[in-house]
Amino acid sequence: MSSTSFTDLLASSGVDPYEQDEDFLGGFYPEETGSGLPKFKTAQPPPLPISQSSRSFAFSELLDSPLLRSSSHSLISPTTGAFPFQGFNGSDFPWQLPSQTQTQPQNAASALQETYGVQDLQKKLEDPVPREGKVPSYMVSRNSNDGYGWRKYGQKQVKKSENPRSYFKCTYPNCVSKKIVETASDGQITEIIYKGGHNHPKPEFTKRPSSSARRMFNPSSVVSEQSESSSISFDYGEVDEEKEQLDIKRLKREGE
DNA sequence: AAGCTTTGACCTATA
């Protein structure tokens, strides 16, 4: 079912930040987000030790949870704070919960609500088709697409990172979800941070494709990722070239 | 024609 959705995700850009997310979730890198956790000016309920270590768990994780998915719309208890994320309900995220990172669901939920930092996208996609080395920003944006429509609304070079950050907003009318993608000069996504959640279902195929050339599912590519990932098992994977180039390298902010 | 990206400037938060 959601192959499409997921496919979209993966394929969408190849960024597969999500996949990686999930993946790295398993191996969270507290350092990154932990210390670098962006300050959400939104409403950060600090009561929960998010990750107690400052580890941003993968929001996807939750989503992925069958529980959530089952609930579909009621992902999180209203008490905790209505979990506005239901957009993923339609997606099949094979993300697995990291055993070592088992964050408390509640934490996760909270964190999710706030943001999910995806870093360490250490997935090196093999790219048979190199992007010529030049990766326009717009490409990057699309890469980050996880199936949702994102629109870039800004870019900035932050001091914390040597790489520029691109700011994206969900194109859904009522969706306030935002995404920050940090890309290296190579065009590789070094860090992805999600803020807020989607309060709408993920568009199946509607408007996502288009832009870049999304390729049909490329098992080969996917496999590559999965290999590294660890356990992502999706059958979709239209890894586009972008994906390949998405050399997501774990960018650890040592400077922290 | 519509949507998206790009870039600079402005605003807000934090130290």
Added chain:
DNA sequence: TTATAGGTCAAAGCT
């Protein structure tokens, strides 16, 4: 209170 950094907005240009 001031300075720095981060994040967001808006206008212009491009696909």
